[in-house]
Amino acid sequence: xxxxxxxxxxxxxxxxxxxxxxxxxxxxxxxxxxxxxxxxxxxxxxxxxxxxxxxxxxxxxxxxxxxxxxxxxxxx
Numbered sequence: 001x002x003x004x005x006x007x008x009x010x011x012x013x014x015x016x017x018x019x020x021x022x023x024x025x026x027x028x029x030x031x032x033x034x035x036x037x038x039x040x041x042x043x044x045x046x047x048x049x050x051x052x053x054x055x056x057x058x059x060x061x062x063x064x065x066x067x068x069x070x071x072x073x074x075x076x
Contacts, residue, residue, distance in 0.1 A: 007060065012051030042066060046065035049073055 006012055025041035026032050049069045054060060056076055063069065 007054070009051040009055040010029065012054060016044045016047035016051065058076050 008014065019040045023037045024045065026037050026040070046064065046066045046069060049062070049066070050058075053069070053072060055075070058072065
């Protein structure tokens with residue numbers, strides 16, 4: 001059985017917090033992996049936005065285009 005999509009705002013926010021936590025921990029390292037930090041910050045932002053949209057009744061779309069997701073938020 002394939003994994004179910006993340007459907008609730010709470011789940012999206014929890015995943016976003018996890019991603020942001022990884023980025024924050026990496027920043028404390030002696031030689032931070034800046035590209036990895038940027039990646040986790042971008043995915044956290046995407047997940048925060050999707051959580052917000054789902055809370056507003058948005059039907060989840062499979063996309064990783066943060067500009068598209070931000071554009072949908074602007075129209076709400």
